Amino acid sequence: MSEDDDAELVRRCVRGDRRAFERLVQRYQRPVYNAALRMLRHPEDARDVAQTVFLKAYEHLAEYDPNHRFYSWIYRIALNESINQLNGRKRVSPVPEDEPSDGPGPEQEVDLELSGRRIQAALMTLSDDYRAVIVLRHFLDCSYEEIAEVLQLPEKTVKSRLFSARQLLRAVLQPTGTPRP
Amino acid sequence: MIDQTTAELINTDIDGRLPAAQRAELSRILLADPEARALHRDLQRLQRELAAVTAEPAPAGLADSIMAAIPAVASGGGRPGAARPWRSAVALAVGAAVVAVVLHVGGLKEGLDGAAAVGTMAPGAGASAPVTLDHPEISGSVRLSSGSGSLLVEIDVAPREDVEVTAVRADSSSSAFLRAGESGDRQRLALELPAGESGPVSVRFTSHGRIIDQIRLDPAPGR
Numbered sequence: 001m002s003e004d005d006d007a008e009l010v011r012r013c014v015r016g017d018r019r020a021f022e023r024l025v026q027r028y029q030r031p032v033y034n035a036a037l038r039m040l041r042h043p044e045d046a047r048d049v050a051q052t053v054f055l056k057a058y059e060h061l062a063e064y065d066p067n068h069r070f071y072s073w074i075y076r077i078a079l080n081e082s083i084n085q086l087n088g089r090k091r092v093s094p095v096p097e098d099e100p101s102d103g104p105g106p107e108q109e110v111d112l113e114l115s116g117r118r119i120q121a122a123l124m125t126l127s128d129d130y131r132a133v134i135v136l137r138h139f140l141d142c143s144y145e146e147i148a149e150v151l152q153l154p155e156k157t158v159k160s161r162l163f164s165a166r167q168l169l170r171a172v173l174q175p176t177g178t179p180r181p
Numbered sequence: 182m183i184d185q186t187t188a189e190l191i192n193t194d195i196d197g198r199l200p201a202a203q204r205a206e207l208s209r210i211l212l213a214d215p216e217a218r219a220l221h222r223d224l225q226r227l228q229r230e231l232a233a234v235t236a237e238p239a240p241a242g243l244a245d246s247i248m249a250a251i252p253a254v255a256s257g258g259g260r261p262g263a264a265r266p267w268r269s270a271v272a273l274a275v276g277a278a279v280v281a282v283v284l285h286v287g288g289l290k291e292g293l294d295g296a297a298a299v300g301t302m303a304p305g306a307g308a309s310a311p312v313t314l315d316h317p318e319i320s321g322s323v324r325l326s327s328g329s330g331s332l333l334v335e336i337d338v339a340p341r342e343d344v345e346v347t348a349v350r351a352d353s354s355s356s357a358f359l360r361a362g363e364s365g366d367r368q369r370l371a372l373e374l375p376a377g378e379s380g381p382v383s384v385r386f387t388s389h390g391r392i393i394d395q396i397r398l399d400p401a402p403g404r
Contacts, residue, residue, distance in 0.1 A: 018251065025247050029239040037237060044389040047240045048343045054247045055358055088361070116234040137196070138231040144198075163192040170223045173230075 006070035014061055021061075025054050028071065031140055032078045038135045039082035041124055049081045056081070072149040075140065079150070083128045122172045130165035137162055187217050195224045246345065250358045308335065312396055318342040318388045319359070321367070325382065325398050332400060334372040334384055342388045349385070351378040 006027075012020035032053050036046035057064075057074055064073055123131050136142040136150055147162070148155040183191075190207045193199045199207065211218045311322035321338030334348040340359040347356035355372040362368065374382065382400065386393040 018248075021251065022244070022248055025244045029243050029247070030236060033239045033243065034236045043237075043240070047243060048389065050239070050243060051247055051250070051358060052343070052360065055250055058251060119230055119234050134231070138228075139234070139236065144196075159189070159192070163188055166192065166195075166224055166227060167188075170220075170227055173227065 007066050010061060010064060010066065010070055013058075021058060024057075024070070024074075028074055029054070031071070032074060034139055035075060035078045035135055036082045038120070038123060038139050039079065039128070039131060040085060041120055045085055046082075049078065049085055053078045053081050068149060069146070072146060075136065075142075075150045076152070079132050079135070083132075086128060118173075122169055125172050126165055126168055129161060130168060133158060133162045134165050134169065183214075183217055183220055187214070188220070191217065191221050191224060194221070195228050249347070249354075249356050250345070309398065309400075311335075311337075312398070314338060314386065314394055314396075316386075316393050318393050319344050319386060323384055323396055323398070325400055326371075327376065328371075328373065330376055332374045332376050332378075332382065334374065334382060334398070335369075336371065336384075337367065337369045339367050344386055344388045344393065346372070347385045347387075348372040348374060348382055350374045350382045351380050353378050 006024070009020045009024050013024065029050060033046055033050040036049040036053070037043060040046050040049065053074065056077055064070070123134060126134065132151065133147060136147045142150065144155050144158050144162075147153075147158045151158065153161075187207075187210055190199065190203060190210065194204065194207055207221075211221055308326040309324045311324035313322050314320055319338050319340045319342065321336070323337075324335050326333045326335055332350070334355070336346060336357075338344075338359065340361050342361050344359045344361075345356060346359060347354060353374050355374055357370055357372060359368055359370075372384075382398045384396045384398060386395070
């Protein structure tokens with residue numbers, strides 16, 4: 001997708017073109033929803049956050065700085081809204097009861113491809129800051145530079161945070177510490 | 182113990198951003214250091230596992246519900262950014278008399294008469310008797326009043342969950358998205374419908390895609 005195209009859509013939108021905003025919603029609803037889903041785990045919460053993100057974006061579109069990429073701006077709103085939701089709810093993510101408590105042995109487990117649910121469970125053990133960099137890098141395919149723009153952090157800090165987050169995920173996903181989804 | 186430089190080389194390699202010269206350096210380290218080799222192998226596996234998690238499609242109807250909420254947001258000025266906060270988007274105008282028969286429809290509720298509809302707002306001139314909402318997700322009241330050339334659905338509620346409210350009358354509709362308050366904060370707003378339509382007004386409250394309540398408000402004839 002073209003950044004110029006996004007900028008043009010934003011300009012049209014600010015002039016009152018509702019269709020232009022609809023194009024932006026259609027373009028970014030999926031990554032915004034997925035960012036919220038990975039941050040929050042619960043699809044219903046992620047849907048609510050995605051809706052709020054776009055409403056806030058619309059409300060504050062005139063404040064958007066066109067020198068920055070539109071998606072950086074909207075991803076930042078998505079992460080902030082997700083973190084607000086987490087702070088507000090402190091929702092507990094119970095282990096599903098139908099999940100067997102004894103899984104395959106450690107050797108077998110290392111060989112198994114970890115499912116999305118197990119990865120998600122591991123993600124939820126990270127702090128919001130660490131989870132955010134993993135989400136941006138691995139689920140939204142952002143570069144270091146883009147992550148820095150979204151989080152408004154120096155690139156060096158982004159790298160350091162990303163590397164630490166991976167080390168933590170690695171530790172959590174070790175056979176003895178693999179969280180059950 | 183893996184030093185900082187090695188950790189950075191490994192992570193940068195995992196991200197596919199390691200220049201060729203540094204890749205040779207990393208290869209030498211990996212050959213010599215089993216701990217670094219284990220970290221590199223584990224992070225490669227982690228990278229594959231994360232890449233295998235497919236992106237979910239956006240929920241059906243998400244874009245539509247966003248766009249449906251936009252008019253309420255923009256009612257202050259019709260343009261993004263120019264809009265006043267939607268929670269106070271429409272002034273609670275009180276106009277000419279509207280006599281409403283308030284009926285609850287949907288769910289298991291029987292119709293409510295005026296006596297049963299005990300509200301929290303003192304009805305102003307021309308406003309109908311309010312009908313109360315009392316659900317875990319939201320509580321408060323709803324009533325009709327008339328504005329200048331329009332019919333207003335006045336909503337005075339404390340949402341404890343995020344709730345979408347949609348008022349429909351004939352071919353017209355208006356909606357707003359209510360964010361859960363920190364401690365059940367009161368929110369007042371009015372949804373505006375054109376007065377020219379006929380028939381009852383249906384006010385639907387949904388949360389997380391589930392209908393919490395649906396209220397029918399019958400404006401007085403001629404409204």
